[in-house]
Amino acid sequence: MSAHNTAAPYYFVPGPSRWPLLAGIALLVTMAGASAWVNDVSWGMPVNMVGLAGIIAVLYFWFGDAIKESEGGLYSQRIDYSFRWSMAWFIVSEVMFFGAFFGALFYVRVISMPWLGDIDHKFIWPDFAAHWGGASPAGMVDEFRTMGPFPIPTINTALLLTSGVTLTIAHHALRAGHRALTAIWLFATVLLGATFMGFQAYEYIHAYNDLNLKLTSGIYGSTFFMLTGFHGFHVTMGAIMLSVVLYRVLKGHFTPDNHFAFEGAAWYWHFVDVVWLGLYVVIYWL
Incomplete structure (x- = not known):
């Protein structure tokens, strides 16, 4: 969080976001791949890697949105x-x-x-x-x-x-x-x-x-x-x-x-x- 602008009097509420849904899907794929991997299923490792890549991508863009909101002066002291x-x-x-x-x-x-x-x-x-x-x-x-x-x-x-x-x-x-x-x-x-x-x-x-x-x-x-x-x-x-x-x-x-x-x-x-x-x-x- 930045504080170039901290005087906003309101409590910022973000709009609807796709990131929670995509995070859940990525976690599901990751765990499905991990479960298959430890049971020596051939597709387990690549599916697990795809899920991990998805989690990293979601975190990157989700935190990126939060940084943009912060630098844009949308966050107040309450945030x-x-x-x-x-x-x-x-x-x-x-x-x-x-x-x-x-x-x-x-x-x-x-x-x-x-x-x-x-x-x-x-x-x-x-x-x-x-x-x-x-x-x-x-x-x-x-x-x-x-x-x-x-x-x-x-x-x-x-x-x-x-x-x-x-x-x-x-x-x-x-x-x-x-x-x-x-x-x-x-x-x-x-x-x-x-x-x-x-x-x-x-x-x-x-x-x-x-x-x-x-x-x-x-x-x-x-x-x-x-x-x-x-x-x-x-x-x-x-x-x-x-x-x-x-x-x-x-x-x-x-x-x-x-x-x-x-x-x-x-x-x-x-x-x-x-x-x-x-x-x-x-x-x-x-």
């Missing part, structure tokens, strides 16, 4: 409040999303695994070993090694923490009216995020090839890849959001006093940073 509340509740939903995965991890490690490994259950599963990682209970899982905090996870932690600093500097530069500095520090933030993703891709290759750690490596492998994978996906989405904001900064959008698109993307990025700190401690150290 700004609506955007802020919407973004805040979206981040709350993301907290619940990751909270579910952290909760599953806690339940497995602290409750169910010790319970299944106690003396009473030895009569039912005599070969079960109550070890969090690395073991192969009853030969059901191929032997693997767990992922430690050095060096890549620690490097990635430094990268994300640094990106939070560069993003804050960019925000202060925008508030001070220094557009060039805003663009430079925002670009540095995106670059740090991209570097983080590069290291994570290398970490996954290392896990598969050198540690034999896979998604099928028991509960350790599934929780490791689900938590770090979804976090990596969120980092990618955050980097895309910040890239769009950077493009808008270069186009001359935003003012020092009104730039919620920047702030909303920054909220999301800082949330991703905080989630990573939890992952870094729980996944790699404990």
